[in-house]
Amino acid sequence: MDFITENLLTILILLPAFGAIALVGHQMFWKQEGQLKWITFGLTLVNFLISLLLFTGETTSPGGFMFEKNIPWIKAINTNYHIGVDGLSFWLVILTTFIMPISVVSTWHAVEKRQTAFYAFLLLLESAMIGVFVSLDLLVFYLFFEASLVPMFFLIGVWGGENRIYSAVKFFIFTAFGSLLMLVAIIALYYMYAGVNGGVGSFDFVAILNAMKSGNLLIAGQGASLLFWAFAIAFSIKVPLFPVHTWLPDAHTDAPTAGSVILAAVLLKMGTYGLMRFNFALFPDQSREFAYIFIVLAIVGIIYGALVAMVQPDVKRLVAYSSVAHMGFVILGMFSFTETGMQGALYQMLNHGVSTGALFLLVGFIYERRHTRQITDFGGIANVMPLYATIFVITTMSSIGLPLLNGFVGEFLIMVGMWKSTVLGITGSTNWNYIATMLAGTGVIFAAVYMLWMVQRVFFGKLTNPKNKTLKDLSWREIGLILPLMILMVYMGVHPAPFLKRSRESVVAIQERVVHQTGGTYERAEKKPAELEHR
Amino acid sequence: MNTILLQAISNPDVNLQAILPETIVAVTGIIVMLYDVFAPKQKNVTTVISLIGLAIAAYFMYSMWGGGPTTSWNGMIANDPLRISFSLVLLFVAAVTILTSTVWSERETVPVGEYHALLLFATFGSMFMASGNDFVIIFLGLETLSIATYVMAGLRKSDLKSNESAMKYFILGSFASAFLLYGMALIYGATGTTNVALIAERIASPTFPGLLLMGGAMLVIGFGFKVATVPFHVWTPDVYEGAPSPVTGFMAAGPKAAAFASFIRVFVIGFPLIGGATAAGYLHESWVTALAVMAMLTMTVGNISAIVQNNVKRMLAYSSISHAGYAMVGFVGAGVAKTPEVRDAAIAAVAFYLLTYAVTNLGAFSIISLVGQKNDRRTEFEDYNGIGFKSPVIAFSLSLFMLSLLGLPMTAGFIGKVLVFRPALEAGSVMLTTMVVVAVVNTAISAYYYLRLIVVMFFxxxxxxxxxxxxxxxxxxxxxxxxxxxxxxxxxSGSWIEKFVTPSAPTAVQAAK
Structure with a gap:
């Protein structure tokens, strides 16, 4: 037991990866593809249970890291396998391990061909995703960030829909392009740190951050802006922020159900997590300086995503565009730089994982039955699938933020945070923060419009299409699959305190860093700007 | 002057130990050739002989590590990290190429024995390019390498494409050699010596400053051709496509690395950073700028041309052009380094990069040779359609190599890229930073065609x-x-990078700190 708690995060990362190797080995010797889903399900479930041990962790300082490990990796370039978890990543890790068994079970009958490779890629994806959330070394973070692309690329490309090749390649290239710029920034930071550390550089996020906090390492001016954007573009593409969101609808539509669920629930969070963890902490001045750009783009994303979702004929594509809108809310909350807003953003990340994940599962259920997702092919199916319709409606309510369900808490906190925020400032009698909040508020209304309209067209009215008359209601497997998510929706909507409490200290630390601990850097930077800018 | 020369001739600084690995490779080549004369039907015996010879040479080369930089043979042979790291890469490339050529033993009648002998001679030449500290040695090594490679490109005597490849390579290669020689002559005219170390000393006060720039430009053209940089790259796709696949793999890894070794030695060590408005200062500035621009062009043209190819070998030819560009990023970083430590680290980074490229590329070409079948008939993208789950070993390995060429983390290509980008970013100049940004944008572009092969195979x-x-x-x-x-x-890769970066007496360095 001690061994497990001692190396908890490493086990969480490595267990799925070794599981993937074991699957391939199993297939080589026994050639029993039918057993693979059970093995995979078992592995992901065990990983989830192990991840619950995270609750036993205690921080040594408020907002500090738990389960920290720091082992040299490549000494020649001074990069370390430095991992740890804090309030920011805590729930995201658990969300990942929680959503994995569900998505495995969702493929129970959907994936018939090439199961070995499918489950192996799912497991590898889990390793990479957990790695992203826990790594505290910039190079290791980059490594996992990129590594998550390959399994997803295969999942979309091999087991995806009609346009799978186009979507898979687009997904890969969009994300890789952004993250490569980040690599340049990471190496540049290495040398900036070397400049104040006697020529010894480091990729260690904590070390760099401490050097910045203590005022030793000062990055200002144009150089800092470029670095900020190198990180920000990589993460914005992942979020995805308008106008670099175009890969998302394609990837979602063509991914297999499990892929869509993971994509929505976890992969998108890497972007928002990265912005909060790295951009805010490393470049607080620039984060404030450019906040208005992110807020404007987030609002555009909210409204644009909602409007485009409204006219989608395909249910899955509609949900995908609703993701763009939801992630806009998350960005909005983060860039309010208020504790309420940032906590709300973090909470909304989890909510989006739960409710949009559930929506993709539900869409998958009906697709497995009818092999179509066009809204016009349905209508009145509440008559033949009452249980399914009930669950779908509840999930819809959660997604559009009905009180007592989880979505409401997140969106409410975000809007309160934005309202109180001072980041946009006041010109004359116009408080731009109020305007931003009001515009975002319209997004909630739009969300209600497109979701409810879709629900109405799919589930209610008369059962017109004869093919739908024989549809079976949910099976026990499907109920078991969706039930944990339903419970969470209600629980998170009624009692958000335990979630928010866990993340509070870390979020406050970041918020203080981005709001307060910055005045010094500008002053100091002015003393020797030339040297710093050109390093 | 003449008396010094006479002294050197009458009293040469003979040190056979210093060229032992090269000698072993050459002797092995002769043994292989002789054996093949007496037993022309053999298929695998020369493979074994060559591998043993290369292994022994590698052992002696490896044991030179930690000896500290010295020279022998009157300063003609350098014995420094640059030589040892590149030579080991070259020996590795030769050994893997010989193993790959076993694809021929069953399916076609290529003169395998001759091929092995030529390959060993080519390796012998390329090792002298890495160790040559004198223009004469470098040129001799280059010619030995080139002539052997010309013949290897035309190994399939009855195949038109192979003939075209050999002919093109020969004519254009000779042309480039002439440029190189001309450049060497001009530098000799300017400084009065052909020794790289002496050139570095005398370059600050040359006899004829005007010749320096001219000579430098000629050398850039000559070497630029050999490593296939834009705009001297046009021969590459045709030659790579026409040559037998194992030979193509060798050409993309071996001769390229060898040419980089002497390219780096001549420019980084021979034309060092000298401040002030002198001819030497201007030369340094010019070559750094020229190579930075060439690196950007090489990466961009290589990658964009690779996108539109329908032949896998041709695609990899363009990819090898772009990889020369990435390696040049580290090369330029070495050129602007302010201290010898940083410079050596940058050179080591290039050597390590070429090692990772060699590992990946040779793996890819071994599969292309395998899938290509007799006379490399199947080398179009279409030929790889849907083989992913039919031959998973081949397809997944090839995908891995593509991802490594792309530079995805956890593969060799990633560490290689990080290492060559580092020195250029460390310098912190606008031009070099731009170069790195161009390099990463190019990496994103390259994702398209590397993924295309995966798409074709699996999707x-x-x-x-x-x-x-x-x-x-x-x-x-x-x-x-x-x-x-x-x-x-x-x-x-930690221990290897450390070896490459600080091969000479690491304990002393640590003690100094």
Whole structure:
């Protein structure tokens, strides 16, 4: 037991990866593809249970890291396998391990061909995703960030829909392009740190951050802006922020159900997590300086995503565009730089994982039955699938933020945070923060419009299409699959305190860093700007 | 002057130990040639002989590590990290190429014995390019390498494409050699010596400053051709496409690395950073600028041309052009380094980069040789349609190599890229930073065509017949070595990087700190 708690995060990362190797080995010797889903399900479930041990962790300082490990990796370039978890990543890790068994079970009958490779890629994806959330070394973070692309690329490309090749390649290239710029920034930071550390550089996020906090390492001016954007573009593409969101609808539509669920629930969070963890902490001045750009783009994303979702004929594509809108809310909350807003953003990340994940599962259920997702092919199916319709409606309510369900808490906190925020400032009698909040508020209304309209067209009215008359209601497997998510929706909507409490200290630390601990850097930077800018 | 020369001739600084690895390779080549004369029907004996010879040479080369930089043979042979690291890469390339060529032993009648002998002579020449500290040695090494490679490109005597490849390579290669020689002559005219170390000393006060720039430009053209940089790259796709696949793999890894070794030695060490408005200062500034621009062009043109190719070999030819560009990023970084430590680290980074490229590329070419079948008939993208789940070993290995060429983390290519980008970013100048940004944008572009091969193999369905090629033991060994290499260098490259960066007396360096 001690061994497990001692190396908890490493086990969480490595267990799925070794599981993937074991699957391939199993297939080589026994050639029993039918057993693979059970093995995979078992592995992901065990990983989830192990991840619950995270609750036993205690921080040594408020907002500090738990389960920290720091082992040299490549000494020649001074990069370390430095991992740890804090309030920011805590729930995201658990969300990942929680959503994995569900998505495995969702493929129970959907994936018939090439199961070995499918489950192996799912497991590898889990390793990479957990790695992203826990790594505290910039190079290791980059490594996992990129590594998550390959399994997803295969999942979309091999087991995806009609346009799978186009979507898979687009997904890969969009994300890789952004993250490569980040690599340049990471190496540049290495040398900036070397400049104040006697020529010894480091990729260690904590070390760099401490050097910045203590005022030793000062990055200002144009150089800092470029670095900020190198990180920000990589993460914005992942979020995805308008106008670099175009890969998302394609990837979602063509991914297999499990892929869509993971994509929505976890992969998108890497972007928002990265912005909060790295951009805010490393470049607080620039984060404030450019906040208005992110807020404007987030609002555009909210409204644009909602409007485009409204006219989608395909249910899955509609949900995908609703993701763009939801992630806009998350960005909005983060860039309010208020504790309420940032906590709300973090909470909304989890909510989006739960409710949009559930929506993709539900869409998958009906697709497995009818092999179509066009809204016009349905209508009145509440008559033949009452249980399914009930669950779908509840999930819809959660997604559009009905009180007592989880979505409401997140969106409410975000809007309160934005309202109180001072980041946009006041010109004359116009408080731009109020305007931003009001515009975002319209997004909630739009969300209600497109979701409810879709629900109405799919589930209610008369059962017109004869093919739908024989549809079976949910099976026990499907109920078991969706039930944990339903419970969470209600629980998170009624009692958000335990979630928010866990993340509070870390979020406050970041918020203080981005709001307060910055005045010094500008002053100091002015003393020797030339040297710093050109390093 | 003449008396010094006479002294040197009458009293040469003979040090056979210093050129032992090269000698072993040459002797092995002669043994292989002789054996092949008496037993022309053999197929695998010369493989074994060559491998043993290369292994012994590698052992002696490896044991030179930690000796500290020295010269011998009156300063003609350098014995420094640059030489040892590049030579080991070259020996590795030769050994893997010989293993790959076992694909021929069963399916076609290529003169294998001759091929092995030529390959060993080419390796002998390329090792002298890495160790040559004198223009004469460098040129001799280059010619030995080139002539052997011209013949290897035309190994399939009855195949038109192979003939075209050899002819093109020969004519354009000779042309480039002439430029190189001319440049060497001009530098000799300016400084009065052909020794790289002496040139570095005398360059601050040359006899004829005007010749320096001219000579430098000629050398850039000559070397630029050999490493296939834009705009001296046009021969590459045709030559690479026409040559037999194992030879193509060798040409992309071996001669390129050798040319980089002497390119770096001549420019970084021979034309060092000298401040002030002198001819030498201007020369340094010019070559750094010229190479930075060439690196950007090479990466961009290479990658964009690779996108539109429909032949896998041609695609990899353009990819090898762009990889020369990435390596040049580190090269330029070495050129602007302010201290010898940083410079050596940058040179080591280039050597390590070429090692990772060699591992990956040779693995890829071993599969292309295997899938290509007799006379490399199947080298179009279409030929790879849907083989992914039919021959998973081949397809997944090839995908791994593509991802490593792309530079995805956890593969060798990633560490290689990080290492060559570092010195350029460390310098902190606008031009070099731009160069790195161009490099990463290019990496993103390259994702398209590397992924295309994966897409074709896994995401498309096969419509025509697919008979899985039988894998000879040699190729299986190559795959094993390269796959392990890709992961090993991608995950645990620490000790090797340290070796490459500080090969000479690491204890002394640590004590000094």
């Amino acid at each position: 498309r369905e096969r419509t025509t017949d697919w008979s899985e090629p039988k894998m000879p033991v040699g190729v299986a060994a190559v795959l094993l070595i390269t796959i392990i290499g890709v992961f090993y260098f991608g995950l645990f």
